[in-house]
Amino acid sequence: MSSSSTTTESGARPGADPPAGEDDQLFAGVRDGRIDAWERFVVRFGPIVRAAARRAGLRGDAVDDAEQSTWTVLLRHASHIREPRSIPAWVITTATREAWRMGSLKAREHEVGQGRRADLGLPTTAAAADELPARLEQVQLVRDEVARLDGRCRALLTTLFLDPATPSYEEIASRLGIPAGSIGPTRQRCLARLALALERRGFDDDSF
């Protein structure tokens, strides 16, 4: 069975995130200043960092700026973080904080008050900004657990939910070598596996 052959601009396969157990090795390489580890790290977390910026209301160059600001903060504090299990949460929290900070700067540049923040697509309350990291952590957890599923489910759910190309059921069936009519039932079974895996990872826990 072939997995998705679509690649991103940066050369990474969508949903090709490493299993959570490899995060410690990856981050150890980042702490050591290894460019290869850093590149893999950016490819792994770059999409969620940019998603944080967009969902905080930033657009265009501001998304790029928020992303680079997040990497700057990460590099400057890399040696402080020793527990890789917290890396996704740390990255997402930092990304949303940087996006929120840039959004606030943008609001001040336009001299807008609270009432017009919504017009700029910016979170209008601190609570709205606070909800964002939790939602993004769930998204990252879904992406991580899809990558850990068995081959058939990983390929199917990656194609259905992570592939930016959003292929049709016919294209998916052709790509995966399965009848189009079996995609629906297989999808449900694979989502059930995903739901079980996420339950075990504390997906719903506030303490994630």
Next chain:
Amino acid sequence: MNTDAEPDDSRLNLYGDLIAHLEGEPTSAALETLRREAPLEFDRRLAHVRQVLAAAAQARLEPLPRASLDRAKALLADERGRGGWRTLVGKLVPPIADPQLALRQQVAGLRPYQALYTVDDYDVDLALDESGALIGQLMHRDGDELGAARAVLRGDDGRVAGTPLDALGCFVFDQLPAAPMELSIELGTTLIVLADVDPNR
């Protein structure tokens, strides 16, 4: 890669039934039984599946642009070259005949462990008090104010503890991880690292 060595079939079937239920298919007999006999459990499982489906629906993210990756790689080289952060590694001062620590806190009883580290313009005194707590003090040699600082202790067993320094640069760790430990003190953009902190030696 399958994370479930032995999948819990009953839970898988339950989640499958819940997904089918949410997508408008007829409710299975097992699900009806659960809803009738354990409504709270039913609600909890249903809420979990709803959240999973909602998160999955948002999991399709914009691919990382090539330019972003190139900028990030350049950032690493730039940060290193600019010295965006300083990491100073403390040197353990060789033991002297009768070490006198410059601790400003009063410590009762014998101190089974005491050590002095020096790094750049700073001195760090460490000692173990009678309760087994690690007490320490960071001082600037010229007496400059330290500003906000935080000490982080990492043990050989992976445990990590952190505590802020007080106005005099003092800090205390009541519960110690396994030795040898690494003590790092974050002071603005400076990180002071004391490797091989081992009260057993």
